[in-house]
Amino acid sequence: MDDYQRVAEIIKEKQYLVAFTGAGISVDSGIPAFRGGQGLWEKYDPMEYAHIRAFTNNPEKVWIMLREMSKVIFESGPSPAHLALATLEQKGYLKSVITQNVDGLHHVAGNSDVIEYHGNHRWLTCLNCSRRVLLTPQMIELLPYPRCEKCNRALKPDVVFFGEGIPMIAMLRANEEANRCGVMFIIGTSGVVYPAAEIPYVAKSKGATIVEINVESTPFTSSITDHFFTGTASDVLPKILEHL
Numbered sequence: 001m002d003d004y005q006r007v008a009e010i011i012k013e014k015q016y017l018v019a020f021t022g023a024g025i026s027v028d029s030g031i032p033a034f035r036g037g038q039g040l041w042e043k044y045d046p047m048e049y050a051h052i053r054a055f056t057n058n059p060e061k062v063w064i065m066l067r068e069m070s071k072v073i074f075e076s077g078p079s080p081a082h083l084a085l086a087t088l089e090q091k092g093y094l095k096s097v098i099t100q101n102v103d104g105l106h107h108v109a110g111n112s113d114v115i116e117y118h119g120n121h122r123w124l125t126c127l128n129c130s131r132r133v134l135l136t137p138q139m140i141e142l143l144p145y146p147r148c149e150k151c152n153r154a155l156k157p158d159v160v161f162f163g164e165g166i167p168m169i170a171m172l173r174a175n176e177e178a179n180r181c182g183v184m185f186i187i188g189t190s191g192v193v194y195p196a197a198e199i200p201y202v203a204k205s206k207g208a209t210i211v212e213i214n215v216e217s218t219p220f221t222s223s224i225t226d227h228f229f230t231g232t233a234s235d236v237l238p239k240i241l242e243h244l
């Protein structure tokens with residue numbers, strides 16, 4: 001029995017599978033990780049462009065970065081890994097996806113229960129009246145920025161900026177799923193961004209089997225991971241699926 005088959009057997013036995021995903025799963029979708037060489041943070045200083053104070057002080061400047069990011073997201077599509085997770089849900093194994101990504105690609109792929117820990121860039125929100133509006137390609141082009149129809153203020157992508165808290169509902173649901181799952185996939189995340197990185201530790205403490213898929217080892221690997229696959233999730237997940 002190879003590792004793919006072994007992990008598939010564990011999933012069948014334990015039933016309740018939850019995936020915890022990060023930037024790595026979207027690299028094959030054409031979205032570079034923020035922190036990598038091609039990442040937005042190489043070009044834009046996050047404190048100058050991604051801090052909530054930067055947005056409230058100068059939304060016009062911050063929208064220069066947001067416009068670029070919005071285009072990247074609109075041009076992207078689900079990777080084989082996103083699609084494999086959607087298939088795992090259809091087959092009844094995968095119950096939810098907890099993601100740190102803001103690209104909305106798990107929804108696009110077809111997963112129905114996606115817990116967006118850092119929000120979703122495809123939605124805009126008004127900091128004044130809390131109105132939420134779906135971002136369209138036309139709105140990206142509005143200068144100096146898209147505005148709230150009701151209060152005329154700059155709309156902000158419904159993502160967690162530096163200096164903002166994690167949405168309470170996402171924290172509660174992520175914790176609930178981590179407590180409940182029998183198997184947790186860690187996919188494409190380095191485990192250095194807190195509090196998100198605590199989630200797999202919660203799952204492990206409640207007895208879940210931890211299956212990690214990453215291109216290199218992480219702080220999870222030596223501490224809580226039971227089965228480690230080196231590589232991208234687009235390579236690994238379809239091979240696990242073959243046995244399910």
Ligand code: ZN
Nearest residue numbers: 126129148151
């Ligand atoms: Zn408003």
